[in-house]
Amino acid sequence: MDARFTDEQDEIRRTLRDLLDKRCGPQELRAAVDTPAGHDRALWTALAGHLGLPGLALPETCGGVGGTVTELALACEETGRALAPTPLLATAVLAAPLLLALGTGAQCAGFLPRIASGDLTAALAVPGPALATALALTGHDRRGQWAGGGRAGGVQARRAEGGWQVYGQVDQVLDGHSAELLLVAAHTGGFARSRVLLFLVREDAPGLTRVRQTALDATRPQGRIQLRDTPAELLGDEAADALAALARLGDTAAACLAAEAVGAAARVLERTVEYVGQREQFGRPVGSFQAVKHRLADAYVQVQAARSAAYYAAWAAAAPAPGAETAGPLALAQALEALRRAAAEGIQLHGGIGFTWEHEAHLYFKRAAGDELLFGPVHRLRAQAADAAHVFEEAGT
Numbered sequence: 001m002d003a004r005f006t007d008e009q010d011e012i013r014r015t016l017r018d019l020l021d022k023r024c025g026p027q028e029l030r031a032a033v034d035t036p037a038g039h040d041r042a043l044w045t046a047l048a049g050h051l052g053l054p055g056l057a058l059p060e061t062c063g064g065v066g067g068t069v070t071e072l073a074l075a076c077e078e079t080g081r082a083l084a085p086t087p088l089l090a091t092a093v094l095a096a097p098l099l100l101a102l103g104t105g106a107q108c109a110g111f112l113p114r115i116a117s118g119d120l121t122a123a124l125a126v127p128g129p130a131l132a133t134a135l136a137l138t139g140h141d142r143r144g145q146w147a148g149g150g151r152a153g154g155v156q157a158r159r160a161e162g163g164w165q166v167y168g169q170v171d172q173v174l175d176g177h178s179a180e181l182l183l184v185a186a187h188t189g190g191f192a193r194s195r196v197l198l199f200l201v202r203e204d205a206p207g208l209t210r211v212r213q214t215a216l217d218a219t220r221p222q223g224r225i226q227l228r229d230t231p232a233e234l235l236g237d238e239a240a241d242a243l244a245a246l247a248r249l250g251d252t253a254a255a256c257l258a259a260e261a262v263g264a265a266a267r268v269l270e271r272t273v274e275y276v277g278q279r280e281q282f283g284r285p286v287g288s289f290q291a292v293k294h295r296l297a298d299a300y301v302q303v304q305a306a307r308s309a310a311y312y313a314a315w316a317a318a319a320p321a322p323g324a325e326t327a328g329p330l331a332l333a334q335a336l337e338a339l340r341r342a343a344a345e346g347i348q349l350h351g352g353i354g355f356t357w358e359h360e361a362h363l364y365f366k367r368a369a370g371d372e373l374l375f376g377p378v379h380r381l382r383a384q385a386a387d388a389a390h391v392f393e394e395a396g397t
Contacts, residue, residue: 005074013074016051020082026360029219032085037178038212038221039085047086048118051075054092055116057252058100063113069252073259073314080260081267083363085219087121090175093256094249095122095183101245102198102236111181111200123179125170125225127154127186131374134185135250137329138380155227157186157199164188166199166232170225172374177212177223179203183235184227185242198242199232206231217370219363251317254328257375258310261335261368265303265342268364272296272346279351292349299342306331306338326385333381339368 005013023043024032032040047053057072058064065071072092079088096115099108099122114120124131132138155168166186176182182201187194201208207230215222235242273296276287286292313331316324343365347354354361372378386392 009071009074012051012056012071013078016047016053016075016078017081019046019050020078020084024082024084029083029085029360029363033218033221036212038175038218039087039178043084044086044121045118047088048116052116053088054096054118057092058096058112058116062100062108063116065116068318069255070311070314070318072252073256073310076256077259077263077310080263080367083219083264083360083367085221087123087175087179089220089256089260090123090179091115091121093253094124094174095179095181097249097252098124098183098198098235098245101248102240102242104236107200107233107235120181121175121179122181122183123173123175123223125155125173125176125182125184127168127170129172131172132376132380134246135253135375136247136384137250137254137332137375138377138384155184155186157188157197157232160229160231164199164232164234165229166201166227167229168227170227172213173223173225174374175221175223176225177210177221182208182225184225184232185246186232196242197238197240198235198245200235201227201230201232215370216373217363217366219367220370220374251313251320251325251328253375254332255310255313255317257371258306258313258328258331258335261332261339261371262303262307262310264364264367265306265335265339268339268346268361269296269299269303269342271361272342272349276349286349295345295349299338299345302338302341306335309334326389329381329385329388332375333378333385336368336372336376336378336381339364340372343368 023046028040052065053075055064056067056075057069060066076088079086096112099111111120115122126134155166155170157164157166166184180203184199184201185196186199188197189195207228209226211224213222213224276292277285279286309331313327316327343361347361347365350359350361353359
């Protein structure tokens with residue numbers, strides 16, 4: 001393994017950071033989350049047009065850059081640093097890899113170039129609070145019971161004249177209220193012989209209702225979608241193993257989320273160090289007190305360790321190796337802990353201003369808490385990694 005970044009990878013980070021520093025400051029961030037879409041469409045257009053961000057990990061034949069998960073994770077680290085409210089996670093990390101893995105030639109040709117150019121945003125809709133389970137981050141349900149089990153609830157799919165129809169509701173869909181294409185996981189085939197398949201639902205499909213939800217993390221907008229006999233297109237064919245594809249996607253998602261959390265943790269820690277160097281108490285900077293130095297040093301070590309774990313997880317997802325299946329959940333757990341620690345220290349060491357709505361410190365803490373609710377919790381991420389590595393199995397069993 002060569003741990004050094006290439007010149008192209010360093011350029012991606014530098015250029016993206018420069019652009020976000022200019023276009024996604026605190027005021028722009030707050031203005032973006034208050035829009036109906038929850039993100040700045042002009043910023044997304046710039047990220048797609050100037051940097052090709054949505055297509056970083058898509059092959060050149062599909063209009064992408066031809067990079068790997070590593071490049072995508074590095075981009076996520078920079079967007080996480082700015083808490084940039086963009087459709088990057090929903091579109092490029094969760095939806096595009098599924099389209100590439102399962103889509104027919106016509107589907108890939110019709111959707112992936114538009115995603116790579118930024119013209120099309122997409123979202124993955126998984127019924128119930130089960131996104132982490134579907135991605136095999138906190139458990140692996142081989143029957144897909146999280147999708148409704150073929151019973152009432154969840155999302156059901158049935159054949160209709162000329163195709164398929166889906167019926168049900170999904171309450172937590174990242175960018176689900178604004179995405180132009182939905183990838184919906186649904187049960188089909190009846191309870192006894194049911195299985196999970198993925199379906200494509202367009203934004204203007206009859207019977208589709210979408211409402212933005214109030215989320216803990218406003219920089220990570222979510223929507224509730226309702227499907228009432230909505231026409232849908234099967235992603236790939238009926239022989240496709242959607243559950244296996246979702247489980248494989250979990251490695252990519254965990255690496256990108258871990259890198260994103262590391263970027264956010266590093267940024268809030270930088271701001272805290274800068275502030276305690278300026279704020280004075282008893283006639284001297286707060287940062288000169290030994291107790292404060294120790295707390296920030298511990299947080300720094302935790303962030304750096306999480307960064308190393310996130311980079312390894314990205315490398316492992318790009319070039320799978322034996323034993324690498326635990327890298328993603330472990331890196332995500334470590335990164336979420338580092339972000340929570342750095343954000344908590346930032347809130348406290350900023351003093352009274354750190355607890356106010358006007359300061360940005362709470363946004364970083366909410367990102368850590370919100371991600372843990374969606375993709376964790378941390379102890380279950382570690383438990384899943386331990387199960388995958390057979391840590392607690394007796395020898396010979």
